Amino acid sequence: MPVLPICLLFALPLAAQHAPGNDFLHRGRMKADMQFLAGDGMRGRLTGSAEYNLAADWIESRFARIGLEPASGSSFFHRFDLVLSRLAPGNALEIGSGDSRRQGRLREDFYPLIFSPTARAAAPVKFLGYGIEAPHLDWNDYAAPQSVHGAIVLIFDGEPGANDPKSRFDGVVSSESSNPIRKVLWAQSHGADGVLVVNPSHQENSRDSFPSAARSIWPDQPPHLERFTLATYANRIRIPVAQISPALAEMLLGKPLAALRTEAEAGPWKTPLRAAHSATMHIALERKIVEDRNVVGLIRGTDPALKDEAVIVSGHYDHNGATAEQIFNGADDNASGAIATIEIAEAYMQAAAKGQKPKRTVIFASWGSEERCCGPLLGAWAWVEDQVWPLAKTVAVLNMDMIGRSEEVPPGGGSRFNGLAPQTAAQNANNVNLIGTSYSPDLSKAAGEANLFDLGLLRRYDNSRSNHLRRSDQWPFLNRGVPALWFHTGLHPDYHTPYDRPERIDYAKMERIARLVHQLSWNLANAPSRPKMAQPRVIPQE
Numbered sequence: 266m267p268v269l270p271i272c273l274l275f276a277l278p279l280a281a282q283h284a285p286g287n288d289f290l291h292r293g294r295m296k297a298d299m300q301f302l303a304g305d306g307m308r309g310r311l312t313g314s315a316e317y318n319l320a321a322d323w324i325e326s327r328f329a330r331i332g333l334e335p336a337s338g339s340s341f342f343h344r345f346d347l348v349l350s351r352l353a354p355g356n357a358l359e360i361g362s363g364d365s366r367r368q369g370r371l372r373e374d375f376y377p378l379i380f381s382p383t384a385r386a387a388a389p390v391k392f393l394g395y396g397i398e399a400p401h402l403d404w405n406d407y408a409a410p411q412s413v414h415g416a417i418v419l420i421f422d423g424e425p426g427a428n429d430p431k432s433r434f435d436g437v438v439s440s441e442s443s444n445p446i447r448k449v450l451w452a453q454s455h456g457a458d459g460v461l462v463v464n465p466s467h468q469e470n471s472r473d474s475f476p477s478a479a480r481s482i483w484p485d486q487p488p489h490l491e492r493f494t495l496a497t498y499a500n501r502i503r504i505p506v507a508q509i510s511p512a513l514a515e516m517l518l519g520k521p522l523a524a525l526r527t528e529a530e531a532g533p534w535k536t537p538l539r540a541a542h543s544a545t546m547h548i549a550l551e552r553k554i555v556e557d558r559n560v561v562g563l564i565r566g567t568d569p570a571l572k573d574e575a576v577i578v579s580g581h582y583d584h585n586g587a588t589a590e591q592i593f594n595g596a597d598d599n600a601s602g603a604i605a606t607i608e609i610a611e612a613y614m615q616a617a618a619k620g621q622k623p624k625r626t627v628i629f630a631s632w633g634s635e636e637r638c639c640g641p642l643l644g645a646w647a648w649v650e651d652q653v654w655p656l657a658k659t660v661a662v663l664n665m666d667m668i669g670r671s672e673e674v675p676p677g678g679g680s681r682f683n684g685l686a687p688q689t690a691a692q693n694a695n696n697v698n699l700i701g702t703s704y705s706p707d708l709s710k711a712a713g714e715a716n717l718f719d720l721g722l723l724r725r726y727d728n729s730r731s732n733h734l735r736r737s738d739q740w741p742f743l744n745r746g747v748p749a750l751w752f753h754t755g756l757h758p759d760y761h762t763p764y765d766r767p768e769r770i771d772y773a774k775m776e777r778i779a780r781l782v783h784q785l786s787w788n789l790a791n792a793p794s795r796p797k798m799a800q801p802r803v804i805p806q807e
């Protein structure tokens with residue numbers, strides 16, 4: 266042991282505040298893991314690929330080797346199914362009856378939504394604004410006594426106040442209320458026979474035209490990145506669902522959409538509006554089931570009263586695969602978070618071997634299919650739906666997604682940086698974004714107290730047009746009332762390109778962030794009380 270200079274001796278009591286095992290965390294091991302998990306051999310870990318499955322097997326092996334306990338019975342795998350749909354012959358949409366009948370053209374006037382079942386409906390059409398039933402937000406488009414039972418419901422895509430930072434629907438973030446799956450489930454629960462969705466902002470003769478949107482959802486050839494639905498959602502929907510063009514919606518309603526939009530923005534829809542014509546839908550999709558897995562282990566808490574409560578430390582392991590020419594290695598996104606999860610787990614087991622165990626249980630989760638549409642975060646949603654560990658007993662979620670770089674937003678960076686101010690990597694060299702802090706000031710404060718590592722903690726992007734709040738696996742937990750944070754060093758020009766590679770990772774910074782997450786998880790696991798959710802949440806102005 267070298268002789269310590271005087272100043273470091275004075276620093277020792279501070280170092281002693283580190284959680285047991287914290288000093289174990291090391292950039293060298295994480296770099297070695299990175300070379301494998303984000304190496305070319307893993308070919309970008311695309312959902313459904315052999316390499317993706319291998320990545321999950323490798324993480325399982327790591328969890329077993331360091332001595333974690335499996336979280337799903339005797340298995341480290343939490344299994345869930347995805348649905349992959351293809352257009353089948355026979356899709357049809359007919360407007361009106363008798364002499365005034367018109368056949369909609371597939372991909373020109375209508376297309377099935379990917380989660381629709383194969384089903385038929387023939388019924389009058391009733392328009393209902395945005396079709397949102399969110400009484401907790403004081404908004405219910407289904408409040409009128411006039412029923413949509415036995416009708417095909419026609420609704421707008423999206424949500425009211427989408428560009429209003431003060432909107433009750435999560436400010437400028439697209440809220441969960443705008444999720445078309447939720448909207449269809451609301452319509453179905455009110456007895457609707459089918460759902461038609463229209464996006465009034467589709468412009469004719471533009472890149473944003475309805476036919477180009479239709480072709481991006483249903484291209485002629487299977488796309489490199491497939492679109493999936495979580496089977497647990499797809500299986501609940503029994504009625505046909507299609508998107509229609511604004512032109513067809515106007516024909517159906519016999520009215521321009523602009524006035525209806527103004528009315529739908531102004532407040533909850535008052536009375537279902539009976540359209541001028543009825544409709545006949547026949548949606549035909551072939552479904553394939555793709556088996557998927559989260560990899561989840563835990564260290565059991567020691568306190569008899571607290572061990573049934575858990576803190577989750579997580580990071581998704583999937584990325585965007587490879588083409589014949591390019592590999593999307595996904596080093597920062599998100600081998601960094603998946604590897605830090607393993608490293609933190611090992612730090613816990615190192616401390617446990619010396620008799621230092623947490624009072625609450627700590628769960629280590631590698632989520633699958635975070636990147637995969639629609640909507641993403643499929644593995645984390647599956648966990649939340651299945652409640653493998655009850656959400657009511659989940660104290661907090663600390664999610665790491667992209668913790669290996671420094672945020673860099675070039676001026677005029679384009680749509681991928683939508684809503685973010687230009688900034689350089691040098692400016693952010695010491696910074697990490699904390700997203701989700703507005704949901705739990707308690708958790709935000711605890712993160713500050715755990716920052717013994719001199720990182721700049723930026724509490725931003727909870728109300729950003731970039732939609733950060735919903736773009737990683739903390740979201741399903743926040744949505745269900747569990748305090749959760751996303752640790753994120755930020756977007757950069759290599760994001761989702763073949764240049765997101767292991768040699769571009771800042772391992773010293775990644776180690777400090779992993780130490781912060783470890784420290785915070787330990788503090789939460791041992792604290793006398795748990796962080797609370799803000800009631801009501803104050804949506805920050807950004």
Ligand SMILES: [Zn+2]
Pocket residue numbers: 581598599635666667737
């Ligand atoms: Zn990611």
